[in-house]
Amino acid sequence: MDNLLENQPDKVDILDLASPPPITYAYLETTNYCNLQCSFCNRDDVIGKLKHMPIEQWIDLLERIKHYPIKEAKLMGMGEPFLHPKFDEICRIWKDYFPKSFLIVATNCQYKFQDRIERAFKYIDLVYFSIDGYKENYERDRHPAKWSKLITYLDSFKNCDRGIARVTCNYVVNPDNIKDIQTIYDEIVVPYNLEELRLNIAQCWSENESMMDSYTEDQIKYLHDNWQDNIKGKSKWDFEDCFWPKEGLYVTVEGRVLMCPLNTGAKDFGNIFYSDLNKIRNSSDFKKVQLGCENNCPTSHCKNCSYKELTPILTKLGVTG
Numbered sequence: 001m002d003n004l005l006e007n008q009p010d011k012v013d014i015l016d017l018a019s020p021p022p023i024t025y026a027y028l029e030t031t032n033y034c035n036l037q038c039s040f041c042n043r044d045d046v047i048g049k050l051k052h053m054p055i056e057q058w059i060d061l062l063e064r065i066k067h068y069p070i071k072e073a074k075l076m077g078m079g080e081p082f083l084h085p086k087f088d089e090i091c092r093i094w095k096d097y098f099p100k101s102f103l104i105v106a107t108n109c110q111y112k113f114q115d116r117i118e119r120a121f122k123y124i125d126l127v128y129f130s131i132d133g134y135k136e137n138y139e140r141d142r143h144p145a146k147w148s149k150l151i152t153y154l155d156s157f158k159n160c161d162r163g164i165a166r167v168t169c170n171y172v173v174n175p176d177n178i179k180d181i182q183t184i185y186d187e188i189v190v191p192y193n194l195e196e197l198r199l200n201i202a203q204c205w206s207e208n209e210s211m212m213d214s215y216t217e218d219q220i221k222y223l224h225d226n227w228q229d230n231i232k233g234k235s236k237w238d239f240e241d242c243f244w245p246k247e248g249l250y251v252t253v254e255g256r257v258l259m260c261p262l263n264t265g266a267k268d269f270g271n272i273f274y275s276d277l278n279k280i281r282n283s284s285d286f287k288k289v290q291l292g293c294e295n296n297c298p299t300s301h302c303k304n305c306s307y308k309e310l311t312p313i314l315t316k317l318g319v320t321g
C-alpha cells in the first residue's frame with residue numbers, strides 16, 4: 001500500500017480523498033486498571049500509566065463526539081471496566097448522550113458484585129461475562145483469577161435485577177480450553193440463565209505478531225461438529241470489508257485515538273483531548289490506513305489483522321458470513 005501511494009504521486013493526493021463517513025461505532029476505554037493478567041491479552045505490552053478517566057474528562061470526550069450518529073458502543077479496552085469506581089456514572093452519562101445506542105460491556109467477574117455494579121446494568125444493553133475454561137484451565141489462562149471468586153460473583157448476580165441488560169458468556173477459545181466448552185455451557189450458561197455462549201477464537205492484537213494455527217484436526221472437527229453456530233467471526237472477510245477506518249472510533253483512557261481494537265499496539269493518530277477529531281481522521285496517516293483497506297491493499301498497520309488471519313480457520317469451522 002505504501003508503495004501504491006509512492007508510485008502514483010500525481011494520481012493520489014491522500015489529503016484530497018474524501019473524509020471518512022460519520023462515526024457509528026465507538027470503542028472507548030474508561031480505565032486501564034485490571035486485576036488479571038490473561039495469557040491471551042496483550043494489555044501489559046500496550047498500556048501506559050494506570051488511570052481511571054475522571055468524570056469531567058468523560059463528559060469532555062462525549063461533548064467532542066456527541067454529533068456523530070453512534071449506534072453501538074463498547075465501553076471497554078485494556079482494562080476491567082467495572083474497576084472504575086464510577087462506572088455506573090460512566091454508563092448513565094453515556095446513555096444521556098446516546099439514549100438510542102446499543103451499549104456493550106465485557107467484564108471478568110473477578111471482583112465483588114455490589115450495588116454499583118447492579119446500578120450500571122440499568123444502562124447496559126449487553127454484558128459479556130468473560131469466562132473461558134473450567135476451574136484449573138480458567139485459573140491458568142486468567143491468572144490470578146479464582147474459580148471460587150467467579151462462582152461467588154455469579155451467585156450474587158443471579159439474584160440481582162438485570163435491568164435492561166442481556167447477559168452472555170464470552171469464551172475466548174484456545175487449543176487448551178476447547179474440551180471445557182460443554183462444561184461451561186452445562187454448569188454456567190444454563191444454571192445462571194445466561195443468554196448465549198459466544199465462542200471467540202483467540203485473536204492476536206499486536207502489529208508485529210502473527211497467529212499460530214495451533215489447533216489439531218481433531219479439535220477443528222470437534223468445534224465444527226458441535227459448536228459451529230456459537231462461533232463468532234466472519235469467514236468471508238477482506239480488508240475492504242473493514243468498517244473501522246470508515247465508521248469506527250477507538251479511544252484509550254488517555255484520549256489516544258487508535259484505528260481499531262485489533263491493533264492496540266499501534267502508534268496513535270492523535271489525542272482527542274488535544275486535537276480536533278475531524279483533523280485526526282483526516283490526517284494523512286489515518287487516511288493511508290483507510291485507503292489501504294478500501295483498496296484491499298493493507299498498510300503495515302493492518303498486515304497482521306486477526307480478522308484476516310482467522311478467515312481460514314473460521315472457514316474450516318464452517319462459520320458462515
Ligand SMILES: C[S@@+](CC[C@H](N)C(=O)[O-])C[C@H]1O[C@@H](n2cnc3c(N)ncnc32)[C@H](O)[C@@H]1O
Pocket residue numbers: 034040041042076077078079080081106107108128129130170172200201202203204205
Ligand atoms: C480486553 S477485554 C476487556 C474487558 C474485561 N477486562 C474482560 O476481560 O472481560 C474485552 C474482551 O476481549 C476478550 N479478549 C481478550 N483477549 C482476547 C484475544 N486475544 N482474542 C479474543 N478476545 C480476547 C476478553 O475475554 C473480553 O471478553
Ligand code: SF4
Pocket residue numbers: 034035036037038041042043077078079080108
Ligand atoms: S482480557 Fe480483560 S481481564 Fe484479562 S488482562 Fe485483558 S483486560 Fe484484563
Ligand code: SF4
Pocket residue numbers: 239242243244245259260261262263289293301302303305306307
Ligand atoms: S487492523 Fe486494519 S483491517 Fe484490521 S480491523 Fe484494524 S483497521 Fe481493520
